[in-house]
Amino acid sequence: GAVVSQHPSWVICKSGTSVKIECRSLDFQATTMFWYRQFPKQSLMLMATSNEGSKATYEQGVEKDKFLINHASLTLSTLTVTSAHPEDSSFYICSARDPPVDTQYFGPGTRLTVL
């Protein structure tokens, strides 16, 4: 299957700092990528849909100024958590859609801990 990478796999930062997470599709071009947040023992919560070359579409309740998304190329989307606070600590997962098979493939996730 298609491979999606995420970097970093984990990050610990101080409150008030910004953290950037990268999501890359390694063997296919993804015009659409998705960013999810997951709390322990819960399902995935969609945060935003990232479209290459255009603005991201955010889900209701997700602050676009806090979670900045950039999809500058067909293989890279980034999520920047700005002015992070402890309540932003979570597992963030990206996925990329492989158009020919219309299926999402997920990255391995990034564990963010804000002290």
Next chain:
Amino acid sequence: TQLLEQSPQFLSIQEGENLTVYCNSSSVFSSLQWYRQEPGEGPVLLVTVVTGGEVKKLKRLTFQFGDARKDSSLHITAAQPGDTGLYLCAGARTNAGKSTFGDGTTLTVKP
């Protein structure tokens, strides 16, 4: 209102037993995926079903898509401890549309 109802939420069984996980909705989906996720990792795609009534088999796993494309099931035969994990169903209502995820089923298979 949850678009995709997944049941059961938790399931703990002994090695060798069979189990079925259900994913139900009142909406029609153009495609439905099943994923398995282990702690600290991203979900891994198991199967995609697109045709009503479709049945797909992956070793001991059997996936079925309902005739009306509103529901799906995952059946595991002779479960093994390695099957332990969070199973997620996800449906897309239109081609290239965003997917909606069920709440997940946490499966524990005891040796």
